[in-house]
Amino acid sequence: MIANHQDSNPTAAPCVMVIFGASGDLTKRKLIPALCNLALDGLLPQQFAIVGFATNDYTTEGFRKMLGDEIPKYAPGPLDLKTWDWMRERIYYVRGDFQDVEAYKRLREQIEQADQIHNTLGNRFFYLAVAPRFFSPIVKKLGECSLTKEENGHWARVIVEKPFGHDLESAKQLNQDLKQVLTENQIYRIDHYLGKETVQNVMVFRFSNNIIEPLWNRNYVDHVQITAAETVGVEHRGGFYETAGALRDMVPNHLFQLLTMTAMEPPISFDADQVRNKQAEVLHAIQPFTPEDVLKNTVRGQYGGGIVDGQRVAGYRSEPDVSPDSNTETFVALKLQIDNWRWAGVPFYLRTGKRLAQRTTEIVIQFRRTPFVLFRNTSVRNLETNRLVIHIQPEEGISLSFGAKVPGSVMKLGLVNMDFDYSTYFGLEHSTGYERLLRDCMAGDATLFQRSDMVEAGWNVIQPILDVWRALPARGFPNYAAGSWGPIEADDLLERDGRPWRRIGEEEVDKRGRIAVPEKTGIIT
Numbered sequence: 001m002i003a004n005h006q007d008s009n010p011t012a013a014p015c016v017m018v019i020f021g022a023s024g025d026l027t028k029r030k031l032i033p034a035l036c037n038l039a040l041d042g043l044l045p046q047q048f049a050i051v052g053f054a055t056n057d058y059t060t061e062g063f064r065k066m067l068g069d070e071i072p073k074y075a076p077g078p079l080d081l082k083t084w085d086w087m088r089e090r091i092y093y094v095r096g097d098f099q100d101v102e103a104y105k106r107l108r109e110q111i112e113q114a115d116q117i118h119n120t121l122g123n124r125f126f127y128l129a130v131a132p133r134f135f136s137p138i139v140k141k142l143g144e145c146s147l148t149k150e151e152n153g154h155w156a157r158v159i160v161e162k163p164f165g166h167d168l169e170s171a172k173q174l175n176q177d178l179k180q181v182l183t184e185n186q187i188y189r190i191d192h193y194l195g196k197e198t199v200q201n202v203m204v205f206r207f208s209n210n211i212i213e214p215l216w217n218r219n220y221v222d223h224v225q226i227t228a229a230e231t232v233g234v235e236h237r238g239g240f241y242e243t244a245g246a247l248r249d250m251v252p253n254h255l256f257q258l259l260t261m262t263a264m265e266p267p268i269s270f271d272a273d274q275v276r277n278k279q280a281e282v283l284h285a286i287q288p289f290t291p292e293d294v295l296k297n298t299v300r301g302q303y304g305g306g307i308v309d310g311q312r313v314a315g316y317r318s319e320p321d322v323s324p325d326s327n328t329e330t331f332v333a334l335k336l337q338i339d340n341w342r343w344a345g346v347p348f349y350l351r352t353g354k355r356l357a358q359r360t361t362e363i364v365i366q367f368r369r370t371p372f373v374l375f376r377n378t379s380v381r382n383l384e385t386n387r388l389v390i391h392i393q394p395e396e397g398i399s400l401s402f403g404a405k406v407p408g409s410v411m412k413l414g415l416v417n418m419d420f421d422y423s424t425y426f427g428l429e430h431s432t433g434y435e436r437l438l439r440d441c442m443a444g445d446a447t448l449f450q451r452s453d454m455v456e457a458g459w460n461v462i463q464p465i466l467d468v469w470r471a472l473p474a475r476g477f478p479n480y481a482a483g484s485w486g487p488i489e490a491d492d493l494l495e496r497d498g499r500p501w502r503r504i505g506e507e508e509v510d511k512r513g514r515i516a517v518p519e520k521t522g523i524i525t
Ligand SMILES: NC(=O)c1ccc[n+]([C@@H]2O[C@H](COP(=O)([O-])OP(=O)(O)OC[C@H]3O[C@@H](n4cnc5c(N)ncnc54)[C@H](OP(=O)(O)O)[C@@H]3O)[C@@H](O)[C@H]2O)c1
Pocket: 020, 021, 022, 023, 024, 025, 026, 027, 029, 030, 053, 054, 055, 056, 057, 096, 097, 098, 099, 128, 129, 130, 131, 132, 161, 162, 163, 192
């Protein structure tokens, strides 16, 4: 077991959390359950209060009751009643429209009152759990009403939800709007993928293990695969998804976070700007896509009907709020090159999609093959390569596969797995993924939040793809069946380079830890 499980994070400071969009889905599904988890673990300050703001006609009492009724449906673990009682009496509600200055005056009064009652020392942060079109207007109004002023030693911060812009220009505009009112240090652009333990562990795993980091470069790594696959379709988000698509929804934020954590150089400390400088460098080093690259190295797809988890499901074009001839992509695969000393020549393959065969997010580091000469005169025909898989969700852990001799008088090689599973080792945590991020914001630690230059660098990579795809609308959608691994072109993207995607879910590990893979590989003789 771990000998010394230290937490070096600064503690959360006394504060009022103001939630814009407090009657919405995110608040009851994630934010309040995350706060309850933090309170249960003793990680919230005693001097704490929440003020909810939305148009719904709640009183404070009615709002508390709604949350009390709803949260047990969404909380990842059982709700601790004592904790809820503690939380409940710190919750307030203000009814109002985001555009209405009078409502902000009422909000200000409520914040000040909560500050008095709970002695929160004038500190506050605003969580924008609202549709993106409200981000700029709300921050503007906060500025006009002097709610974001930092004076007499107290702080004011704003957490901005995703999506942060829908292309390079709108992301730049949004950054500009926010910076009219706030300094960069006050802005916390959230990406809840970074709240996951395994994502944070990528950095720790790389930089705290001396046997790993020396191999983490073009001399030893053949290629990297990053997959974020969902089995669900667009559910009730058809309207939003029609304007976004898989590329915008997943790549510049979630997939690029995983990419930068995997590819970054070691920072000199965990200080927010040190870490984010290194992440930004990776984004800047990505080889820009020319229009020819877009045609050659990107794949888009849209699911048709099919079978997922044994159930027949409809195609994307039949989902609610989706046009019957929609050309929106629900799948994307890309091949990227990172043009720096560590990674030149090592392709990074990224794919993400809805209605795929299995729900999984993972990073695969595929190492280079060893020389074969030693095995030339044996019955071994083929040497498998080492592969490290960082499992992000739903399983969280790391597995390393390597070759070993199968016992017996004939030389046979087997591919075996060494597995580390987070929940087996550390126990299962009931987490929403927002706990760490909320606490970091209260502690003033922005390491896991995106900085404006990172957001723009991410969109800068994506923009040429958006441009070419807009100019040449997809033909032949739908082009993959729900429950498959996406369009055939995504396989071709790797096959052209003589590589396959990792066959997720198709590998069976036997009791001895050997991987038995149908077809192609399997036990190697
Ligand atoms: N839901 C999730 O799990 C999730 C996950 C990741 C990111 N996000 C992001 O989080 C944000 C919020 O998502 P959500 O699912 O919570 O949205 P939602 O359920 O539609 O909630 C929107 C909230 O905004 C309020 N609102 C809308 N127009 C208003 C106005 N003019 N004045 C005052 N209040 C107004 C609504 O209040 P009334 O209903 O009272 O009008 C409601 O409380 C979005 O940016 C989304 O992309 C959500």
